[in-house]
Structures are given as structure tokens and as C-alpha cells.
Amino acid sequence: MLSKSILGxxxxxxxxxxxxxxxxxxxxxxxxxxxxxAYQNKEPVKIIGLYLGTTMLQSGEDFQADKDWLRNxxxxxxxxxxxxxxxxxxNLDTKTDxxxxxxxxxxxxxxxxxxxxxxxxxxxxxxxxxxxxxxxISRNTDDTKAYEWTRSQLASSRHFQISxxxxxxxxxxxxxxxxxxxxxxxxGWTRDPSKAHLNGGPPRAN
Numbered sequence: 001m002l003s004k005s006i007l008g009x010x011x012x013x014x015x016x017x018x019x020x021x022x023x024x025x026x027x028x029x030x031x032x033x034x035x036x037x038a039y040q041n042k043e044p045v046k047i048i049g050l051y052l053g054t055t056m057l058q059s060g061e062d063f064q065a066d067k068d069w070l071r072n073x074x075x076x077x078x079x080x081x082x083x084x085x086x087x088x089x090x091n092l093d094t095k096t097d098x099x100x101x102x103x104x105x106x107x108x109x110x111x112x113x114x115x116x117x118x119x120x121x122x123x124x125x126x127x128x129x130x131x132x133x134x135x136x137i138s139r140n141t142d143d144t145k146a147y148e149w150t151r152s153q154l155a156s157s158r159h160f161q162i163s164x165x166x167x168x169x170x171x172x173x174x175x176x177x178x179x180x181x182x183x184x185x186x187x188g189w190t191r192d193p194s195k196a197h198l199n200g201g202p203p204r205a206n
Contacts, residue, residue, distance in 0.1 A: 025064045026158070030073075032059040033163040038179045040200045044081035044167050045088055051076065051136070070151060075108060075162065076136045084128035084170035087111040088137070091165045094157040104157070106150055107165065110137045114168040121172050121184070128170050 032047050050057040051074040057063055079085050088110035096102045112124050129135050141147045167176040173184040174192060181195030191199075 024066045026066075027062040028065045028069055028158060028160070029060065029062050030057065030160045030162055033161050035163065035179075038201045039164075042179075042198045042200050043164055044079065044083070044085065044169075044176050045164055046078050046080050047075060047090070047162065047164065048078050048134070049076035050074070050162070067151065067155070070139055070154060071141050071147070072138075074136050074138050076134060077110070078134050079129045079131050081167075081169075082131055083174075084130050085111070085167055086123070086126065086128045086170055086172060087114045087166075087168040088129075088135075089115060089165040089167075090137075091161075091163050092139075093161045093163070094154065094159060104153060106139070106153075108137060108139045108162075110135055111168075114172050115166050115175065118188075123172055 030050060032050065034043070034047065050059065052063060052065060052069060053072045053074070055063075075090060077088065090108040092106045092108055093103050096104055110129070112126060114121055139147075139150070165177070169175060174195075175182050175184070175189060177189060179200035181192045181198050182189040183192040
């Protein structure tokens with residue numbers, strides 16, 4: 001049997017560990033925003049769930065998280081369009097303490113980067129997200145310097161909003177941005193006239 005003194009040390013160590021862990025935790029609140037008045041349910045992708053690791057989060061409700069919560073954040077999405085999708089970009093926004101309430105914006109990506117490429121673009125060999133299919137995505141943390149910088153930028157923030165920014169479809173020259181279905185041109189992305197009936201309302205305000 002363990003002596004009372006050893007048992008006391010073990011209990012004290014466990015209590016200290018729990019206390020330190022509790023001190024490292026802070027409340028975080030993430031709201032899923034799909035801008036229904038602007039999108040009018042015509043957007044190609046829906047955010048259907050948020051997870052911290054395997055724990056499901058409720059949109060707009062506080063949860064306890066440590067300083068590395070972004071590393072464990074998972075976004076479950078569904079392709080609700082009639083086309084396969086190769087890239088999805090989400091905005092993770094938080095307001096600053098500045099006098100004008102400026103917003104810090106960070107991106108969470110699904111798939112390779114096609115949206116920001118200029119000039120002729122070639123398809124990759126990746127498997128696109130099929131219509132009706134689900135995907136769970138997270139922010140890329142392989143670049144340690146970039147991740148640490150992002151984490152430092154979020155260190156004083158508590159409230160966040162996540163929303164769909166843009167989508168690139170299977171042919172990589174058609175996409176969606178904000179409220180509008182678009183196509184790639186020499187000048188960048190312009191409205192796709194063949195999809196005008198699917199465009200939402202006026203562009204949202206941040």
C-alpha cells in the first residue's frame with residue numbers, strides 16, 4: 001500500500017495539474033454565420049457543424065479552450081450545389097479593440113489554392129468534393145511560424161464569426177464569392193451570366 005505521505009504528494013500533484021490546466025483555459029465563442037438574407041440559401045456550401053477535436057460546439061455558445069484551440073478546430077461542411085468543388089475558403093473573423101471596431105480576418109481552406117491564382121490555371125490531381133458530400137476541414141498548422149503568428153493574433157480575442165467566403169468548382173474557372181456566382185477572366189473573377197438566377201441579395205456588410 002502507498003504511504004499516506006506518498007498518496008498526499010500524488011493527490012497534490014494531480015490538484016496542481018488540474019489547477020494549471022484550468023488557468024490555461026478561457027471561454028471562446030464562435031458563431032456560424034450564413035447571412036441568410038444575402039445568400040437566400042443559394043450558396044454552394046453550407047457549414048453544418050463545428051467541433052473542437054471530437055467535441056461538437058454550439059454556434060454562438062461559449063466553450064472552454066486552451067491557447068491552441070485553433071489547432072483543434074474542425075469545420076464540417078456540405079456541398080449543396082450541383083457541381084463538384086475543388087476549393088472552399090472560409091472567413092474566421094474577430095473584432096479588434098480599435099476605435100472603429102476593425103475586423104481581423106483569417107482564412108480556413110479546403111483543397112489547393114485556385115482562387116488567388118492569376119493567368120491560366122491547371123487542375124490538380126486531388127479528388128473534388130462531390131455534390132451532397134461532407135468534409136471536415138481545419139486550418140493548416142504545418143507551417144509552424146504562420147500558425148504561431150496567427151495564434152498570437154487571436155490571443156486576446158474571445159468572440160469569433162465563421163462564414164463562407166468563396167468556392168472554386170471542378171472546372172476551376174467557375175466559382176462563387178460573397179453572394180455571386182462568378183467566372184475567371186483575364187481581369188480576375190467576374191459575374192457568371194449563366195448562373196445569374198442563383199445569385200443572392202446585396203453583398204453582405206462585415
